[in-house]
Amino acid sequence: MVGYPHAGETQFLGPHGEPRRLGKRQVRGVVDVDAVIRGGCGVGHGEGCLTGSSSRTYHINARYHPPERNAPMCGRYSLIAEITQLALRFEFEAGRLAQPPRYNVAPTQMVLTVGSGEPRHASYMRWGLVPSGAGGVSAGAPMINARAETLSERPSFRTALRERRCLIPADGFYEWWRGSGSRSPVRVTLASGEPFTFAGLWETWRDPNGDPVGSCTIITTQANELLRPIHDRMPV
Numbered sequence: 001m002v003g004y005p006h007a008g009e010t011q012f013l014g015p016h017g018e019p020r021r022l023g024k025r026q027v028r029g030v031v032d033v034d035a036v037i038r039g040g041c042g043v044g045h046g047e048g049c050l051t052g053s054s055s056r057t058y059h060i061n062a063r064y065h066p067p068e069r070n071a072p073m074c075g076r077y078s079l080i081a082e083i084t085q086l087a088l089r090f091e092f093e094a095g096r097l098a099q100p101p102r103y104n105v106a107p108t109q110m111v112l113t114v115g116s117g118e119p120r121h122a123s124y125m126r127w128g129l130v131p132s133g134a135g136g137v138s139a140g141a142p143m144i145n146a147r148a149e150t151l152s153e154r155p156s157f158r159t160a161l162r163e164r165r166c167l168i169p170a171d172g173f174y175e176w177w178r179g180s181g182s183r184s185p186v187r188v189t190l191a192s193g194e195p196f197t198f199a200g201l202w203e204t205w206r207d208p209n210g211d212p213v214g215s216c217t218i219i220t221t222q223a224n225e226l227l228r229p230i231h232d233r234m235p236v
Helices: 083-090 158-163
Strands: 010-013 019-022 032-037 041-043 049-051 058-063 077-079 102-105 110-115 120-127 145-147 165-170 172-178 183-188 196-206 212-222 233-235
Touching: 077 165, 083 110, 083 120, 083 165, 110 196, 110 212, 158 165, 158 196, 165 212
Parallel strands: 120 212, 145 212
Antiparallel strands: 010 019, 010 183, 019 032, 032 058, 041 049, 077 102, 077 172, 110 120, 110 165, 165 196, 172 183, 196 212, 212 233
């Protein structure tokens, strides 16, 4: 489901976090969109949540343009559920881990991951995989995504694919919708609103002090019909 409150609807978040619910969708081509904008709680900057005070409802018309092919995925997601709820749903031992509500998880931040062993254990890792032989964080862009189609071919991911898989809990992720001359973030959730997990890979490298630091990446694949109007890729 893209947005809420009903399955099949598409919700766009405006610049102040206000939900924009689309009345029309089309998978291909350029369409006219009749949107309803309401004030409310949306994604803020950092880990905050912006709350709109306006109760006005008004209609706008926007032009939808298909996404650019092979554009990089937007690296943001949310995880609001409590750690006890996540541990019960995904059957892992949380130990003494804490999980405060996070509305805007970004690359290079520490993120909750669940290992593939038995019993499952959860830990925090840096989002942006650092290959074990790299010697540390490079100056380049963090490897926040890994394409499912080429995992076995990429030296950075081959060993992790065989030996170090993980789950990365979330309850929504964000992509950019490109309208007429502007972009708006789209929040993608399950229709039920429940938490889910991304498929991920992880590695361990050592910082300058010699301490082990875990890092992870989210696996992506070709977008399905629902998400294709927004992006040509989606998380696994």
